[in-house]
Amino acid sequence: MDFSYSEEQQMLQESVQKFVHKNYDFDTRKKIMASAAGYSAANWQLFAELGWLTVPFNEADGGFGGRAVDLMVMMEEFGRAMLVEPFLPTAILCGGLISELGSSAQKSALLPQIMGGELQLALAYAEAGSRFNLANVTTTAVRKGDEVILDGTKILVLNGPAAQHLLVTARESGAATAARGISVFLVDSKTADVSMTKYPTVDGRQAAQIQFKSVRVPVASRLGAAGAALDGLNVVIDRATVAVSAEAVGALEALLRKTVEYSKTRKQFDVPIGSFQALQHRMADMFIECQLARSIVLRAAMILDSKDSAQEKSKAVSAAKCRIGKAIKKVSQEAIQIHGGIGMTDELDVAHLFKRVTAIDLLFGNGDFHAARFASL
Amino acid sequence: MNAEFTAEEIVFQKDVREFMQNEFPAEMKQKIDANIRLSKAETVRWQKILYQKGWAAPNWPVEHGGTGWTATEKYIFATEMGLVGAPEPVPFGMKMVAPVIMAYGSAEQTQRFLPDILESNVWWCQGYSEPNSGSDLASLKTTAIRDGDHYVVNGSKTWNTYGQFADWIFCLVRTDNTVKKQEGISFLLIDMKTPGVSLKPIVLLDGHPEVNEVFFDDVRVPANNLIGEENKGWTYAKVLLTHERTNIAGVPRGKRRLLALQRIAANTDDGFGGSMANNPGFRHKLARAEIELLALEYAELRTLAALSVGKAPGPESSILKIVGTELAQSMDELFVELAAYHSLPFLPDQFEEGFQGVHIGPGNSAAAALTYFNNRKLTIFGGSNEVQRNIICKAVLGL
Incomplete structure (x- = not known):
């Protein structure tokens, strides 16, 4: 049993820490968020040069190894610094799905571009009525000769505004929540009748609601066999779930650290507020939550990298996401409460960390959803 | 990794x-x-x-x-x-007094006491808490006054677990009233058969006299039963408290109880024609308990992995104590919830050896409430969970 990071993992961690220290203070991040793109293209190029964009990919695809633990190490640091660059949508979600479902031609066409930092992608899978059920797809894909016609609306397409291509889930057959019948298509964002409404999200990311109105795409743009995408989608979303959970661990630890520091300097009644036991015990509980969150995410990452069955893996992921949801509520809410009014202001990073972890709590299913999924597996 | x-x-x-x-x-x-x-x-x-x-x-x-x-x-x-x-093992000999004797006792004391503890020939109990000294243990008032080759002990101890079975008691006693409260305490071993030692059982809310009050009335204790130096007892006791926190999280026991909950839930009617195992609300709570246990298990493994590469045990034991005990108590609630009306008969005797009466309720369902009652102790003893939070604040957060 050994829970220490390998040399490579330590280097990866230091690499992100160094970048954040040099290039990503809170004010810089704010400027990046206020820019037209909402992320820094220069940073994205740097990520490519540093090799970070290869981390989600296995060696056969030319990547760093595709290990969940490596990704965890990195995402935790991303979480601490609240990086807004679209690593999750482009590299983890879309890259993961191409790697999981794509033909070798599709992989060799797309993956090097992702890893090289040349391609931005977005996964359009959620719908207005789907909530967290990946099998709930009402967008239709109707075969017509060599083409497929897509109709439907996708919500919360992260990185939609910057994406050159979209990966779109659509139903070729079956009822609205049937496991079989779901396919994924690669769609150029500029295709006629793809209409995108762009918006920022609460946590400073860029997203879009996208309507597909009789959008014609070649059959060859499908990733994998017709109607057989759900298993692959599950695998990729599971990996992404552990990645954002690790991101949350970093963000929660940042919230804890900032809260404890603040409580030592903020004085009321002539003493630091951190001397009040009413606050101390709540900070102790925040610390415990952070430790449990770290433990269960580590467990999930290790099980994803193991030879356990697909079911065991999904179960471990749900355990982690369920538990992290509880930690998110506890730690983030207490962080604002203990800071008091200042914690609610836009100028303090605490509020931004709060908003990011709130979004993570909902991403890919909240705690209740994953408790139910855990129990059913 | x-x-x-x-x-x-x-x-x-x-x-x-x-x-x-x-x-x-x-x-x-x-x-x-x-x-x-x-x-x-x-x-x-x-x-x-x-x-x-x-x-x-x-x-x-x-x-x-x-x-x-x-x-x-x-x-x-x-x-x-x-x-x-x-x-x-009952912890008082093996886990509590023995490490103190090893660390601070004389060679004579080591030979005299340790073999009988190891062989379970002699049972020990603990004399720490007093009626007015709980979490603030250092305020204890039981006195030991030196008189020739003896100490004369007067006072009382409480929350003494299983003293009714014990041969010996290890006590913290006040040997100096004139200094800071922590600096006037000594660690003394007392034979329970010594004249002047008496025991009064305390019946707890589950009907069982698990604990006692122990009274010392001019009890003459040979001075060579003192551990280490006079007035250093607080230091020795503190070492004991940070020691021996293995298995404090109670993960294996938690796993057994979780399996029991799953089994009982499957065999318990929900009153509407289904089983409690399929009751969405109960299922959800059970899933959350299992997930907490997994998080706790990995928190413990992380501590263990750190120990095995030579890192000193730190405040992790406080985390494990808090989370383990609070989880155990939430499982107690689930047992009560499953037993429902069957948890209300108050018949502690039917879970004692040799019970001859009519057993009420299916299986152990009537024990659910008793266990729930008894386990309120978990978050109180061994340094209450609030004291554990104080430790985390001081040792980790620097508050």
Whole structure:
């Protein structure tokens, strides 16, 4: 049993820490968020040069190894610094799905571009009525000769505004929540009748609601066999779930650290507020939550990298996401409460960390959803 | 990074598992499964079985009869023992007083006391808390005044667990009233048969006199029963408290109880034609309890992994204590919820050895409330969970 990071993992961690220290203070991040793109293209190029964009990919695809633990190490640091660059949508979600479902031609066409930092992608899978059920797809894909016609609306397409291509889930057959019948298509964002409404999200990311109105795409743009995408989608979303959970661990630890520091300097009644036991015990509980969150995410990452069955893996992921949801509520809410009014202001990073972890709590299913999924597996 | 045991550790695990399955007496296992308290004789019997195997005191140094196991091996042993439901040794001798005697006792005391503890010939109990000294233990008032070759002890101790079975008691006593409260305390060993020692049982809310008040009335204790130096007792006791926190999280016991909850839920009607195992609300709570147990298990493994690479145990034990006890209590609630009306008959005797009356309620359902009641102690003893939070604040957060 050994829970220490390998040399490579330590280097990866230091690499992100160094970048954040040099290039990503809170004010810089704010400027990046206020820019037209909402992320820094220069940073994205740097990520490519540093090799970070290869981390989600296995060696056969030319990547760093595709290990969940490596990704965890990195995402935790991303979480601490609240990086807004679209690593999750482009590299983890879309890259993961191409790697999981794509033909070798599709992989060799797309993956090097992702890893090289040349391609931005977005996964359009959620719908207005789907909530967290990946099998709930009402967008239709109707075969017509060599083409497929897509109709439907996708919500919360992260990185939609910057994406050159979209990966779109659509139903070729079956009822609205049937496991079989779901396919994924690669769609150029500029295709006629793809209409995108762009918006920022609460946590400073860029997203879009996208309507597909009789959008014609070649059959060859499908990733994998017709109607057989759900298993692959599950695998990729599971990996992404552990990645954002690790991101949350970093963000929660940042919230804890900032809260404890603040409580030592903020004085009321002539003493630091951190001397009040009413606050101390709540900070102790925040610390415990952070430790449990770290433990269960580590467990999930290790099980994803193991030879356990697909079911065991999904179960471990749900355990982690369920538990992290509880930690998110506890730690983030207490962080604002203990800071008091200042914690609610836009100028303090605490509020931004709060908003990011709130979004993570909902991403890919909240705690209740994953408790139910855990129990059913 | 990996969470796997080495090949040697897996062999060790198999040996321990086989031993537990073969040697833990079946009739004792049945009692444990039926929530019936083991008698002192049975507990001693099991301890002697472990002693014969050389496994009575895994945490002791080899020269005193310990096993010389690594931290991971100790963890495996405790886990396997917990999974079959075998009781841990009564902690007062093996885990509490023995390490203090080893560290601070004289050679004479070591020879006199340790072998009987190891062999479970002599039972110990603890004399720490007093009616007015709970979490603020250092305020204790029981006095020991030197009189020639003896100390004369006066005062009272409370929350003394299983003193009715004990031969000896280790006490914190005040030997100096004129200094800071922590600096006037000594660590004294007292034979329970000494004239002037008396015991008054305290019946707890589950109907069982698990604890006692102990009174000392001009009790004359030989001065050579003092551990280490006079007025250093607080230091010794503190060392004891940070020691011996292995298995504090109670993960194996939690796993057994979770399986029991799942089994009982499947066999419990929900009143609407289904079983509680399919009741969405209950299922959800059970899933959350299981997830908490997994998080706790990995928190413990992380601590263990750090220990095995030579890092000193830190405030992690406070985390494990808080989370483990609060989870155990939430499981108690789930047992009560499953038992519903069947948890309300108050018949503590039917879970005692030799009960002759009519057993009320299916299975152990009437024990659910009793366990729920009794386990309120978990977050109070061993340093209340609030004291543990104070430790985290001081040691980790620097508050």
